[in-house]
Amino acid sequence: MWLVEYYAEPSSGREPVAEWLDSLDKHAGAHILDKIVRLHQNGLVLLNTSMMKPIKGHGSGNFYELRCGKYRILLLHDFTKGKFILLHGFKKERQRESKQIETAYLRLREYQSRR
């Protein structure tokens, strides 16, 4: 089993992915939580399937996306602590993906700057 955690904003303690999951309809929520369970059970093995892909061009190659239909969760693999951090969730729409990746990457950088 692999540890999977929600990213928490340092000032407010808010967990954006947890809040996003609450905002979705049941069908989407069930399918996305299934993918999170698969990540928990299989970790990086999911890279051999179409359920998870690396995000290229950002940092040191530990930045990934979990795919579920049109929904995406961007996440960090913190290999020093052996866990996945769920940074940002969104529904894929045309031409807005780079902005979503930017949001997740800012959180990734903030997380990595912690001591």
Place this chain on the structure above:
Amino acid sequence: MNRTFEDDLRVKLRDPEFAKMFGAAQAKSNFALTLARARERLGLTQKELADKAEVSQAYIAKLEGGEANPTLERIGTLLAVAGLSLITDTTTLFPTLLTSADWVFDFSASAPRGRTSVANVTEEIEATVPA
């Protein structure tokens, strides 16, 4: 206090509608992993498997993404291309939740009375285990 996805899932699974949808998703992603594992073992790319099975590479990608809903016949055909045969079995909806007795009872409360409810099965198992 930080939330965990395990707790969130545990709460959501108390809703029978959600549990059904989660079960449907689990079946698809479970087969996605099975197919990807079989393909990797053979050292085939998605395209090579698709060509052998006479389906599109996009369809294999969908299957391995847990996004497709193949028939049992289609599953059998795809696996035969890899020289494999399907075995089926069941497990609890989310194994790590088994430690939570309240989840078992909440879930069974919405199930029809009779031998099929989770609580009854649990009781039957407990009855056969010496104290």
